[in-house]
Amino acid sequence: METVSTARSFGGTQGVYRHASTACNCEMTFALFLPPQAEKGKVPLLWYLSGLTCTHQNVMDKGEYRRLAAELGMAILCPDTSPRGDDVSDEPDNWQFGKGAGFYLDATQAPYATHYRMARYITEELPQLVAENFPLDMTRQSIFGHSMGGHGAITLALKAPDRFRSVSAFAPIAQPSTAGWSRPAFEKYLGSDETAWRAYDTTLLIADGHKLPELLVDQGTADSFLDDGLRPWLLQEACAKADIPLTLNMREGYDHSYLFISTFMDDHLRWHAERLFRA
Amino acid sequence: METVSTARSFGGTQGVYRHASTACNCEMTFALFLPPQAEKGKVPLLWYLSGLTCTHQNVMDKGEYRRLAAELGMAILCPDTSPRGDDVSDEPDNWQFGKGAGFYLDATQAPYATHYRMARYITEELPQLVAENFPLDMTRQSIFGHSMGGHGAITLALKAPDRFRSVSAFAPIAQPSTAGWSRPAFEKYLGSDETAWRAYDTTLLIADGHKLPELLVDQGTADSFLDDGLRPWLLQEACAKADIPLTLNMREGYDHSYLFISTFMDDHLRWHAERLFRA
Known part of the structure; x- marks a missing residue:
């Protein structure tokens, strides 16, 4: 793992790191904010998954999460939204598919299955990497995200009910298997048999019996x-x-x-903190 | 004046506006945040001047000023750092001169004097424009900025002691007339006679008798x-x-x-608010 940059912020450290990913078969970059409390021991970990077209950097620049995360003592981990690199299959003119549009799933169709394995990356590889390299209490994890990342947060949490103490989302894609901007991507990543799509669709996962203890969602009416x-x-x-x-x-x-x-970031951070710091 | 974009944020409105500038002889863009209190009456105005390479947008994206400005009831005005456009003289490979590097002065030398009149733009044209178009209490103005914009804020305030109730800066350029990254720019904008530079140098303006009631500066030691x-x-x-x-x-x-x-933004906003809301 390589440190791309670190900077002091709100008494903690905002870092950016790069590593060779086996899940995605390419170099991947992520952002991690460690609060001041991490200098004295392990801190809870809140994952933030970003939306279409984003990298790790958008929320790092514009999410305004550091002030309160530093006060509450939570680390914030912000992965990229897709595999990257010149040999990753892409449709450069399509912002709803390919790079920047991984939809947090494991593709099964050629040529995408070679790199687009974001579900495995987020649930298996990246947790192990950050647990080995940073003072994180991996028994205290929660997850949230925006839009495609809200879809990612909720679907991953539905399938790993013991891993995340809480899940929330800003403007999540509720049913990607039927929404215009995600349906073509699902077909290309997962094939035309729609039964394979159910594992990556919040409403269908819930219909199939997956559970969450509770869910917080904020949604703008002018969206x-x-x-x-x-x-x-x-x-x-x-x-x-x-x-x-x-x-x-x-x-x-x-x-x-x-x-x-950013307007409702504090509400979500406090909501997760209440659940992360419970005995 | 044309509205480029507006969006609800922290109960207020973050807007971006464009207008034909007579001072700069080109189209200029600025960002203005109006707090919720502006729906009921005029609010105090805090100017933020940005540093080298920035536009109006950097602080809008990364400054994290809206939460507390909305709470305190202050408008935040963020101008661009130089004239813009294809016919504006520039040195594209030099980030310390030309576009993005107006140094908040009025150039006197050809070809720069045609457009680089940022002092006049900030002190005369833009105040009039925003006073006409937004619910701003122009008897309550303060100013701050970063780096080149810290230089701008302090020098403009030194020369207009009655206009700004308070001035502060993040990492300001204290003596641009002798600093390596600004000296060549001063020579090109203002000519080789260094007496003309004194009007745009904080330490020399103070030496020449210009006064401020007080000054707040934050500076990182790892800068x-x-x-x-x-x-x-x-x-x-x-x-x-x-x-x-x-x-x-x-x-x-x-x-x-x-x-x-962003770490110290709240401190500066509170410092200005204390002075802006005094009777």
Whole structure:
């Protein structure tokens, strides 16, 4: 693992690191904020998964998570959204597929299966790497994310109920298997047999019996992707049927950008901290 | 004036606006955050001047000023750092001169005098424009900035003691007329007669009798520009000689980036608010 950069911030350290990934079969970069408390012992770990077109850097620049994470004593881990590199198959003119659009799944179809294994990367390889290299209490992990990363956070948590103490999302894609911007990607990554897609769709995972103790979601009412891409009412229906307590905050006038995310970042950090620091 | 974008943020509005500037003889873009209180009446205005290579956008993305500005009820105005456009003279490979490096002065030398009139833009044209278009209490203005923008904030405040209620800076260039990264720019913008440079140099303006009621500066000790470019001890000497109360906070381990600025943003916002809201 190579240190790309570190800088002091709010008494802690914002780092960027690069490593050769076996899951993704390429070099991967991630951002990790360690709060001041990490100088004295292990700290809980909150994962943040980013949305379409993002790298590790967007939330690092615009998420405004460090002030409160430093106060609360939580590490924030921000992975990239897809494999990277010249030999990674891509559609450069399509922002909804390929690089920047890994959808946190393990592709099974050629040529994508060679690199697009973000589920395995996030759930197996990266946890092991950060546990070995940083003072993190891996018994205390939570996860959240934005848009495609909200989809990633919820689906990964549904499939690993013992791993994450809490999960939340900003404007998550509720049903990617039917949404216009993700359906073509699912077909290319996973093939045309839609039964294989169910493992990567929040509403279908819930329908298939996967559970969460509770879920927090914030969604802007002025989000231009609300009606076609995100559709929080599908999440509401699925959670209601499965008796999963969902707190869905519809935020009047907010859009899909980091100006929305940063506004409600503190609420989500406090919500996760309450659950991460419970005995 | 044209609205480039607006988005809800922390209950207020982060806007970006473009207008034809007569001072700079080109189109200029600026960012303005209006806190929620601006819906009910005029709010105080805090100017933020950015550093070399920046546009209006860097601090908008990475400065983390909106949460507390919304709470305190202050508008934050972030201008660009130079004139822009294809017909603006520039040295594209030189990040210390030309576009992104206006040094908040009015150039007198050809070909730069045609567009590089940032002092006039910031002190005359932009205040009039925003006063006409937004609910701002122009009797309550303060100013701060970073690096070249710290230089800009302090020099402009020294020359307009009645206009700004308070001035502060992150890692300001204390003596640009002798610093390696600004001396060549001063010569090109202002000519070889160094007496003309004194009006744009904090330490020399103070030596020439210009006053401030007080000054707040934060400076990282791990800032790579500390010894050659910034030299806060020159500011300390000048303020001591002139009996200007200077609070200089040397911040252990912090660099020159927005990871430093955002860490101490709240301190500066509170400091200005105390002075802006005084009767």
